[in-house]
Amino acid sequence: MGRKKYQEELENYLKESKKPVLDFKDKDEFAEAYTEFYNTSVLQ
Numbered sequence: 001m002g003r004k005k006y007q008e009e010l011e012n013y014l015k016e017s018k019k020p021v022l023d024f025k026d027k028d029e030f031a032e033a034y035t036e037f038y039n040t041s042v043l044q
Contacts (some may be wrong), residue, residue: 020037020041020042021039022034022037
């Protein structure tokens with residue numbers, strides 16, 4: 001019942017914060033995706 005509401009609120013907050021966000025990745029993709037995200041979004 002409330003789950004969708006909280007998810008929408010969180011997504012809106014993240015968009016408004018204008019901070020980089022790494023989308024969910026499966027465990028097989030996570031290491032490479034995290035490294036790329038960190039190097040291109042966080043360190044800039």
